[in-house]
Amino acid sequence: MNYATRVVDLKKIYHLKGETVHALRGITFDVPEGDYVSIMGTSGSGKSTLLNMLGCLDRPSFGQVVLGGKDTSKLNDDELSFLRASRVGFVFQAYNLIQQLTVIENIEVPLFYRGFVTAADHRRARELAKMVGLGDRLGHRPTQLSGGQQQRVAVARSLINNPDYILADEPTGNLDSRTTEEILALFETLNNDGRTIILVTHEDDVSHHAKRAIRLMDGLIQEDRQVEERRSTKGRSSMDTSALNLA
Numbered sequence: 001m002n003y004a005t006r007v008v009d010l011k012k013i014y015h016l017k018g019e020t021v022h023a024l025r026g027i028t029f030d031v032p033e034g035d036y037v038s039i040m041g042t043s044g045s046g047k048s049t050l051l052n053m054l055g056c057l058d059r060p061s062f063g064q065v066v067l068g069g070k071d072t073s074k075l076n077d078d079e080l081s082f083l084r085a086s087r088v089g090f091v092f093q094a095y096n097l098i099q100q101l102t103v104i105e106n107i108e109v110p111l112f113y114r115g116f117v118t119a120a121d122h123r124r125a126r127e128l129a130k131m132v133g134l135g136d137r138l139g140h141r142p143t144q145l146s147g148g149q150q151q152r153v154a155v156a157r158s159l160i161n162n163p164d165y166i167l168a169d170e171p172t173g174n175l176d177s178r179t180t181e182e183i184l185a186l187f188e189t190l191n192n193d194g195r196t197i198i199l200v201t202h203e204d205d206v207s208h209h210a211k212r213a214i215r216l217m218d219g220l221i222q223e224d225r226q227v228e229e230r231r232s233t234k235g236r237s238s239m240d241t242s243a244l245n246l247a
Contacts, residue, residue: 002033003066004165004196005054010063012049012219023049025219026063031198033164036191038207038227039200041216047200048169050216054198055167056084068164085113089158093170095150097142097157103129104138107156121160128156132186148179155186165196172206184209188232205231 012024024046031037041047052058053065056072065072068087072080097106107125111117129135132152142150151171158166168187172180188209191197199210207213208231215223 003030004033004035004068005031005198006064006066007050007054008064008066010050010053010065011061012046012053012058013061022219024053024060027216027219027221029214029221029224031165031196033196034191034194036187036197036209036211037199038210038213039198039216040202040204040207040213041222042202044218045216046219047216049219051167051169051198051200055088055090056080081113085110086161087164089161089163089166091151091154091158091166091168091171093173095142095147095154095174097150097153099142102139102141103134103145103153106142106153107160109157110160125156125160128159129153132156146179147175148182151175151179151183152186155183155190159190163195165198166190168197168199170200170202172201172203180206 007027007029010024010027011022014021014023027046027050039047039050049058053060054067056065056067060073067083070083072083075083098109101109104122104125107128108117108121111121126135126138129138132155134149134152134156137145137149142153145153151174154171166187171187172183175183184206187197187199191211197210199206201207208227208229210227211230212226213223214221
């Protein structure tokens with residue numbers, strides 16, 4: 001079996017104002033390619049810290065995160081940045097769009113870090129915008145979009161580098177129930193197309209859309225189970241996923 005990521009005895013310790021905080025206390029799990037995993041837990045359970053480790057945004061104190069066959073603990077900062085940019089797509093609760101940029105420009109932002117954007121990149125960005133239902137909003141700025149539309153831009157942006165898997169941090173936290181279903185429909189379509197998705201949420205309803213649920217408590221895995229009564233959004237997304245494999 002091929003794995004998108006493997007986590008082995010992962011520990012993270014912070015030293016804050018003379019106090020030692022054990023955010024992660026020894027976590028081990030695998031995420032096979034094509035899986036759709038929700039990570040749940042109350043505030044302080046360690047889920048955000050874990051997400052930072054999985055996304056190469058922070059380094060563990062002990063243990064390993066193996067991403068795409070590479071042990072991230074052995075990579076320098078430049079190698080981590082390249083791995084993060086080429087293998088991982090991020091979707092955040094607050095969208096993290098740049099207000100001065102248009103929809104198409106926001107989708108292309110990850111490409112700027114490599115120093116150039118090709119004509120093929122422009123085509124891919126337009127196709128991704130169309131795929132998430134914003135083909136007629138390319139010149140709009142974030143202030144001209146609804147929350148759901150902004151999150152759709154964020155989803156398209158996460159795909160521009162054709163990543164192996166998507167990390168989503170409370171992606172529906174700022175959305176109403178109807179828009180939440182629309183975004184979850186996007187994720188389901190992407191997963192059905194082969195994308196590995198790891199989604200952090202505190203909402204049981206959202207978690208039930210995943211194939212598997214990992215629940216954290218006090219920096220440890222309390223539960224890791226398959227979702228038996230999975231809620232499907234089938235039929236609610238009309239995405240044309242041909243854009244995912246553009247050169």
